[in-house]
Amino acid sequence: MKNKILKMEFFNRPTLKVARGLLGKFLVHQFPRRSALNLRNSARREISAMITEVEAYIGLKDRASHASRGKTKRTEIMFGKSGRWYIYLVYGMHYCLNIVTEKENYPAAILIRSVKIGDKEIKGPGRVSKYFQINKKFNGKFADEKTGLWIEDRGVKINPRDIKRGKRIGVDYAGTWKDRLWRVYLTK
DNA sequence: AGATTGATCCAT
DNA sequence: TGGATCAATCTG
Numbered sequence: 001m002k003n004k005i006l007k008m009e010f011f012n013r014p015t016l017k018v019a020r021g022l023l024g025k026f027l028v029h030q031f032p033r034r035s036a037l038n039l040r041n042s043a044r045r046e047i048s049a050m051i052t053e054v055e056a057y058i059g060l061k062d063r064a065s066h067a068s069r070g071k072t073k074r075t076e077i078m079f080g081k082s083g084r085w086y087i088y089l090v091y092g093m094h095y096c097l098n099i100v101t102e103k104e105n106y107p108a109a110i111l112i113r114s115v116k117i118g119d120k121e122i123k124g125p126g127r128v129s130k131y132f133q134i135n136k137k138f139n140g141k142f143a144d145e146k147t148g149l150w151i152e153d154r155g156v157k158i159n160p161r162d163i164k165r166g167k168r169i170g171v172d173y174a175g176t177w178k179d180r181l182w183r184v185y186l187t188k
Numbered sequence: 189a190g191a192t193t194g195a196t197c198c199a200t
Numbered sequence: 201t202g203g204a205t206c207a208a209t210c211t212g
Contacts, residue, residue, distance in 0.1 A: 055207070057207070064207070065207085066196095066207075069197075069198095072196080072197075073196085074195085074196065074197090088195080088196090088207085089193090089194070089195060089196095090195090090206060090207060090208060091192080091193065091194085091206060091208050091209080092192075092193025092194035092195070092206085093192070093193050093194080093208070093209075094193095094208050094209070096207060096208085098207085111207060113207090124208070124209070125207070125208075126208050126209060127208090127209080168207070169207070169208090170206085170207055170208070171207060173205085173206085174207095
């Protein structure tokens with residue numbers, strides 16, 4: 001089957017459904033050609049890996065979500081169109097890569113926490129961003145070929161029995177919202 | 189367990 | 201405008 005880039009319709013749905021759907025899909029970062037001269041011998045460089053763990057952040061009331069403080073310069077992307085990247089620096093060190101979901105004006109996004117390349121798993125959102133060379137320049141851009149960073153279906157079928165869910169990581173400040181089972185991950 | 193690190197947000 | 205906070209990771 002031909003690799004299929006996920007379009008806005010995929011993300012413009014209930015966030016938990018999208019989150020489960022992202023497991024087994026592939027994150028792809030394709031670098032631009034350096035120059036026309038290099039075209040022949042330089043295959044376009046590409047980093048890709050299968051998504052194995054994500055977390056959902058859903059709505060204004062979710063106190064674990066940045067959007068719970070309302071629309072600000074930083075969070076306005078979460079209120080915008082789905083299928084765009086939401087990227088922020090956390091703890092002054094690590095970039096976190098999120099994809100915006102749901103309809104406009106309903107703030108929601110999914111954090112990509114882990115990916116797998118062959119047998120090697122990259123665990124943790126900071127490590128994922130480092131491996132994929134993510135920085136804030138992608139913030140607010142659509143996840144498509146033009147941006148050079150997207151998610152695609154490579155035909156991997158995921159058995160629902162291989163999906164587990166758990167509490168989100170690092171959100172103990174979020175009151176009762178910390179206990180929502182909005183982290184989903186593959187067990188094999 | 190403790191250090192690191194800087195953007196963000198809100199109360200002075 | 202200052203200071204607490206933070207969707208994490210590394211080292212010991």
